[in-house]
Amino acid sequence: MLCCPWSWARSPVSLSDRLAGAARFSPAPRTIYSLPEQDYGIPIVMGGYTIAADVADDTHASLLAVHTRAALLVFDRTSFTASDKPVYVQRRLYRADRMRYRLTLQRTAPGESAIRLFAPIFACRTQS
DSSP states (O other), X not given: OEEOOOEXXXXXXXXXXXXXXXXXXXXXXXXXXXXXXXXXXXXXXXXXXXXXXEEOOHHHHHHHTOOTTOEEEEEEEEEEETTSOEEEEEEEEEETTTEEEEEEEEEEETTEEEEEEEEEEEOOOEEO
């Protein structure tokens, strides 16, 4: 069974290009955070997302197998070190008909809350 594409990602500056020894960098099966943390002692301690709605242009419609102007979710993500330096920037485009996110907030004090869960929910209709 085949599954249609559900996302497209772009990172303008590769993390591996910014660190010494990048030639030996192979992300699988490691996470993007393990390279600076385990190999260079640079912990990534914070990240932020901006989530927006947009429509597919001709290029992204072709890559995501949707019609031009189909609804997309756009995630811009930046991860930071303990010294508040951005170390990873990424833009991801998701098909709105294939992707949802679940966000759970938990109250930590009166008037304050923290994100307890931020998780993708993938929905893929298969073709035979």
